Amino acid sequence: MAPSRNTPSLAHDPGTRQSESVIRILEEAETLFAELGFEAVSINAIAERAGISKANVFHHFASKRDLYLAVLHRACERCADHMQSLEVHDGTFPERMRAYSADMLTDMLDKASLHRLMLRELLGEEDGRVAKELAERVFGDKFARLVSILRTGQARADLRSDFDPGMAAMVLIGMNLFFLQSRNVFGHLPDARVAADPKRYSAMLTDILLRGIAVSPASPESE
């Protein structure tokens, strides 16, 4: 049995290798949370589907919410995986950016119901503690990484030096989340049909964003 002591959770420690059980828990939890939402899922149900005991779940994760945050973080991680293509200097920065943004949106749509949970969390409580937790443990490292990439781009003169990289990162992430959030509604508006077409949306978004931040205003393709 070995009931859980004060074992620290490694759920939000990216980079460390995770045990078989942890991965299974995360996968089953993701499926259930995405399908039913946070409240409607019991730890027991997750444990059953993962083929382990409830106590074992609590051994790896301090609480249900802890597990939930780990699941969201993992989803965030998947979207951020493509950042490496932004870091490797292969092709022009605009090209890489377009590809990254498109990949992010694809991942979001691929696990749409899971990312909708993330939007609900963002919209949720005004509780400061919860919000900070969410910021630090779900979005924190990935956002910092994106900002860092943009800063490097500025240092290398791939990008204008006179914009706030944090703001640009928010536009990129925010508008992709906004697609997920509003496509059902805005897709019905004649002037916003792009809101129902991920590929065009992504292309146009990066086009507007890049021409704003690309160092060369006339031709965004040049580097």
Add this chain to the structure above:
Amino acid sequence: MAPSRNTPSLAHDPGTRQSESVIRILEEAETLFAELGFEAVSINAIAERAGISKANVFHHFASKRDLYLAVLHRACERCADHMQSLEVHDGTFPERMRAYSADMLTDMLDKASLHRLMLRELLGEEDGRVAKELAERVFGDKFARLVSILRTGQARADLRSDFDPGMAAMVLIGMNLFFLQSRNVFGHLPDARVAADPKRYSAMLTDILLRGIAVSPASPESE
């Protein structure tokens, strides 16, 4: 310009003047909905506060949801009121745009809890009928107006001609909504402190957006 479409698409708005009762209903409903959310508010409560009977409310609004949509539309209208400063050619387009975006955000924050309801609606059901209703009766006319303004800007060469005005309008609206949605969380991130400062956020947003769509990146066109 503004080719007038014949469908007012709002159940209670015959054109110009709204009756005293309708306004009172809308005001009290807005307060209650913003405070408690849709489900938690009864028509009776609204009627009482408005000093009329429940049946009278149903005389003016076909259903509770109908009233709700009218309330959201009104909130939308307030944000859109400042559009006239975009239409009147007073100052450069970038200047007017900055002012408009800042005013929109101010209005949103002023009635934050009400606009959070709007975000909840956007995020809500995947139900196609509801989404279409929301698009046409809440966002429809205001969005079309903003797009029309951007198109005019393109025609007058105040703006680049090679971007989709619908997409640009979505960026403007989406990122302002995103501020409301994410400031609690993103404000905690060191690189995104701008997410907690409406004025800076607004300035930086329009800066990025404008340099993307302004025809001349170096100097704003005068007129």
Add this chain to the structure above:
DNA sequence: GTCTATATCGCGATAGAC
């Protein structure tokens, strides 16, 4: 104690008098 049938209440919504 548990379970279930019944009464009560508040809800959105309607009908019809004035």
Add this chain to the structure above:
DNA sequence: GTCTATCGCGATATAGAC
């Protein structure tokens, strides 16, 4: 336009049987 009275429904409360 505004009202009173009322509907059907679902949730809740309660009372009785077991």
